[in-house]
Amino acid sequence: MSVIFVLIGFSSFVAIMFLAAYIWAVKTGQYDDNYTPSIRILFDSEVKKESSKSNS
Amino acid sequence: MRKDEKIGVAEKLICYHCGEECNDKEINIGDKLFCCNGCKTVYEILDTNNLCTYYNIDENPGLSKRDEIKKNFDFLEDNELIERLIDFTDGKITTVTFSIPQTHCSSCIWILENLYKLDEGIISSEANFLKKIVSIKFDEAKTSIKSIVILLDSIGYEPDLSLAEKEFEKSSLINKKLWYKIGVAGFAAGNIMLFSFPEYLSLNELGNDEIKPVFSYLNILFSLPVFFYSASDYFISAYKGLREKIVNVDVPISLGIVVLFTRSLYEIFSQTGSGYLDSMTALVFFLIIGKMFQNKTYATLNFERNYKSYFPIAVTLIKNKIETTKPVEKLEVGDRILIKNGELLPADSILINGLAFIDYSFVTGESNPVEKINGDLIYAGGRQVGSAIEVETVKDVSQSYLTRLWNNQAFENKDDSKIDVFVNIISKYFTIVVLLIAFSAAFYWFRADSSLAFNALTAVLIIACPCALALSTPFALGSSMRIFGRNKFYIKSTHIIEKLSSITSIVFDKTGTITETQSANISFNGEELSKYESQLVKSLVRSSSHPLSKKIFNLFDSNKLFDIIDYKEIPGQGISAIIAGKKIQIGSRVYVTNNSNKDENTLSTKVFLSIDNTVRGFFTISNSYRPNLKKVISSLKSVYKLSILSGDTDNEKNNLQNYFDANTKMKFNQTPFDKLNFVEQLQKVNEKVLMVGDGLNDAGALRKSNVGISIAENVNNFSPACDGILDAKSFNKLNTFIKFSKTSKNIIILSFIISFIYNIIGLSFAVQGTLSPVISAILMPLSSISVVAFSTITTNMIAKRKGLL
Numbered sequence: 001m002s003v004i005f006v007l008i009g010f011s012s013f014v015a016i017m018f019l020a021a022y023i024w025a026v027k028t029g030q031y032d033d034n035y036t037p038s039i040r041i042l043f044d045s046e047v048k049k050e051s052s053k054s055n056s
Numbered sequence: 057m058r059k060d061e062k063i064g065v066a067e068k069l070i071c072y073h074c075g076e077e078c079n080d081k082e083i084n085i086g087d088k089l090f091c092c093n094g095c096k097t098v099y100e101i102l103d104t105n106n107l108c109t110y111y112n113i114d115e116n117p118g119l120s121k122r123d124e125i126k127k128n129f130d131f132l133e134d135n136e137l138i139e140r141l142i143d144f145t146d147g148k149i150t151t152v153t154f155s156i157p158q159t160h161c162s163s164c165i166w167i168l169e170n171l172y173k174l175d176e177g178i179i180s181s182e183a184n185f186l187k188k189i190v191s192i193k194f195d196e197a198k199t200s201i202k203s204i205v206i207l208l209d210s211i212g213y214e215p216d217l218s219l220a221e222k223e224f225e226k227s228s229l230i231n232k233k234l235w236y237k238i239g240v241a242g243f244a245a246g247n248i249m250l251f252s253f254p255e256y257l258s259l260n261e262l263g264n265d266e267i268k269p270v271f272s273y274l275n276i277l278f279s280l281p282v283f284f285y286s287a288s289d290y291f292i293s294a295y296k297g298l299r300e301k302i303v304n305v306d307v308p309i310s311l312g313i314v315v316l317f318t319r320s321l322y323e324i325f326s327q328t329g330s331g332y333l334d335s336m337t338a339l340v341f342f343l344i345i346g347k348m349f350q351n352k353t354y355a356t357l358n359f360e361r362n363y364k365s366y367f368p369i370a371v372t373l374i375k376n377k378i379e380t381t382k383p384v385e386k387l388e389v390g391d392r393i394l395i396k397n398g399e400l401l402p403a404d405s406i407l408i409n410g411l412a413f414i415d416y417s418f419v420t421g422e423s424n425p426v427e428k429i430n431g432d433l434i435y436a437g438g439r440q441v442g443s444a445i446e447v448e449t450v451k452d453v454s455q456s457y458l459t460r461l462w463n464n465q466a467f468e469n470k471d472d473s474k475i476d477v478f479v480n481i482i483s484k485y486f487t488i489v490v491l492l493i494a495f496s497a498a499f500y501w502f503r504a505d506s507s508l509a510f511n512a513l514t515a516v517l518i519i520a521c522p523c524a525l526a527l528s529t530p531f532a533l534g535s536s537m538r539i540f541g542r543n544k545f546y547i548k549s550t551h552i553i554e555k556l557s558s559i560t561s562i563v564f565d566k567t568g569t570i571t572e573t574q575s576a577n578i579s580f581n582g583e584e585l586s587k588y589e590s591q592l593v594k595s596l597v598r599s600s601s602h603p604l605s606k607k608i609f610n611l612f613d614s615n616k617l618f619d620i621i622d623y624k625e626i627p628g629q630g631i632s633a634i635i636a637g638k639k640i641q642i643g644s645r646v647y648v649t650n651n652s653n654k655d656e657n658t659l660s661t662k663v664f665l666s667i668d669n670t671v672r673g674f675f676t677i678s679n680s681y682r683p684n685l686k687k688v689i690s691s692l693k694s695v696y697k698l699s700i701l702s703g704d705t706d707n708e709k710n711n712l713q714n715y716f717d718a719n720t721k722m723k724f725n726q727t728p729f730d731k732l733n734f735v736e737q738l739q740k741v742n743e744k745v746l747m748v749g750d751g752l753n754d755a756g757a758l759r760k761s762n763v764g765i766s767i768a769e770n771v772n773n774f775s776p777a778c779d780g781i782l783d784a785k786s787f788n789k790l791n792t793f794i795k796f797s798k799t800s801k802n803i804i805i806l807s808f809i810i811s812f813i814y815n816i817i818g819l820s821f822a823v824q825g826t827l828s829p830v831i832s833a834i835l836m837p838l839s840s841i842s843v844v845a846f847s848t849i850t851t852n853m854i855a856k857r858k859g860l861l
Contacts, residue, residue: 015246019239022243026239039185040165043109044109
């Protein structure tokens with residue numbers, strides 16, 4: 001049954017890691033703006049060719 | 057002036073850049089048409105830098121540059137100003153955040169984030185669409201703030217440079233703290249509940265006695281940050297309240313949390329039980345969720361604006377015919393300043409040189425410009441329309457006619473204390489009753505079975521912790537606030553709803569509030585013009601940049617325009633030209649008819665027209681009342697005392713009486729101070745005043761009133777400091793909003809009753825001394841969730857029935 005201590009320790013460690021990840025996410029401002037990134041991801045990456053003029 | 061105009065074509069021509077209608081095909085690059093040279097220039101800038109993706113993301117994403125005025129950003133060389141604008145600098149790399157009010161589509165984000173392609177000094181830029189800001193990181197050696205601002209302006213995104221805007225960062229910091237707290241509390245609550253499971257299921261009979269204390273000590277470990285960090289706001293608020301002899305709702309909450317925590321510690325260390333740490337952490341978690349729900353803010357709206365955010369941050373100074381720039385704060389009496397087209401006058405001044413058309417729309421809501429001649433006094437806040445003027449300041453910025461209003465004590469402290477909040481009134485009695493029950497239960501058990509006395513005392517305090525009570529208000533008001541927001545009525549905080557529900561008197565401003573500012577009524581009085589004649593008139597006014605000409609231009613919808621010859625514009629008088637062989641004159645009565653008439657009705661502006669020297673009539677430009685005014689007023693006048701305050705003369709009185717009944721107080725020729733005093737007088741006779749206004753001249757009254765709502769044609773435009781901003785389109789719903797605020801209050805009362813029922817059930821366990829952790833762990837979240845569900849669902853249901861959803 002003493003294996004349960006190891007498991008508790010391990011699960012708590014994982015849980016604390018998640019909490020730390022959450023705090024890091026808040027701290028780096030990932031919740032500050034939850035709209036702009038949704039648009040940003042849709043921008044095409046740059047086409048190097050010159051032929052992007054014809055479409056309108 | 058443009059003289060040789062091509063005859064327009066009937067089909068609609070759309071500007072490739074901004075999507076506005078083009079007058080002709082004159083301005084073009086290849087097959088792309090532009091409405092003005094400004095738009096064409098922007099396209100050229102983007103095209104040469106390979107940034108035409110801008111036009112592929114959204115159609116015609118640009119901003120019209122048609123009315124653009126050349127701006128002077130020389131003041132951005134002033135080190136003191138730069139210091140205040142930038143966020144951070146290490147001498148080489150600098151970050152600066154600009155507010156860009158024009159941000160409106162995904163193309164905007166794209167171009168704002170690709171600025172580095174236009175200026176190699178820019179390292180990176182990041183846009184925030186909701187806040188309409190862009191943070192730019194640049195290399196001091198390669199570029200400067202000034203050239204970045206000029207760049208932004210040249211592509212149509214002129215930053216809003218008023219210094220009062222820098223406060224948004226502070227509020228986001230507070231918000232972040234709440235996110236941390238909710239994370240810690242949620243994490244602890246979840247884990248403690250997990251460790252408490254053996255206890256819930258009575259698994260301790262399995263004989264693993266060495267595991268049980270481990271779980272308990274782990275619980276204590278997890279609950280420590282919740283108690284000391286997440287819940288700290290409640291202790292501080294309760295302490296502050298008690299120090300001012302106010303028992304706010306945080307007092308019983310703090311009491312409950314402290315008792316929960318200490319009793320749990322006692323039970324665990326004395327090994328008499330497993331404590332209530334699960335209930336405690338869950339309680340704190342729920343409370344913070346409620347707080348978050350209540351704290352919704354409108355990122356792009358600013359409710360604390362004063363005149364500083366309207367005024368420019370620097371002015372062009374003229375000294376010995378040399379133009380220099382000077383920050384507005386350093387402006388002194390006697391300084392000669394140059395006010396260009398579209399610029400705002402920062403201090404009361406006397407006109408020295410030039411022709412002034414002053415648009416006082418920021419001040420009074422009246423958008424028709426007033427003409428001033430040399431020697432006239434111009435009040436601060438007026439915006440010059442037309443050519444540049446030279447003025448000499450006669451007052452300091454803070455001592456000017458309008459800005460003096462902000463020295464009034466009403467601006468010093470607005471009582472935002474929570475004394476009058478309904479939940480705090482209840483909580484006072486609630487706390488007293490709970491303490492009474494707790495001690496009488498303890499007293500009873502002390503005599504019957506003294507070992508249970510402590511148990512009963514703490515149990516009552518735990519179960520009576522008004523978690524549900526504290527949650528009902530934020531959720532009921534928070535959902536109401538969101539519902540208001542959907543209907544374009546944006547309020548500063550949820551307290552405003554409670555205040556709105558108890559108002560007894562409504563004060564309206566006239567100009568701009570119950571009249572419309574944008575669609576000023578323009579009509580032609582006189583012999584009706586034929587289609588051909590109206591085309592002639594339209595062709596003439598097109599050449600003039602006078603604001604009234606633009607209004608007349610928009611009156612006729614015809615695309616056919618003629619060449620004009622011999623165009624003359626006499627400033628302040630009128631314009632004339634020969635079009636298709638006919639002499640057309642438009643202008644003042646004297647200019648057109650050669651006779652002056654003194655008994656003019658000043659309410660409406662008149663513009664006379666003559667064709668071939670025969671006077672054909674005149675255009676009147678007057679304000680119109682909001683279309684739904686009659687309906688709104690008739691629904692309000694039976695319930696509330698109505699008053700109207702107007703800065704204008706009383707010649708609209710008869711018209712107003714059609715809308716309002718005889719009991720309505722109407723006051724005319726009101727100065728901003730008069731308005732403030734009027735509200736104050738009403739409050740002295742115990743009226744709760746709702747002020748509805750719009751301009752800076754209402755700022756005092758808006759501030760002084762119990763609830764100040766400012767009406768805005770465009771909510772992102774400037775509006776004075778107020779409690780709520782109402783989109784002009786939702787003006788007709790004003791009464792519905794007030795009624796709904798009362799409904800919200802009733803919902804809160806009902807939620808209170810529900811939470812009391814739970815409390816009574818819990819107390820019946822507690823006074824008997826039989827409250828087990830399991831019952832507590834079930835009862836507390838259950839009561840919280842049911843109250844939250846009740847207040848949110850009913851609020852939304854009623855909103856739906858009232859047509860607000």
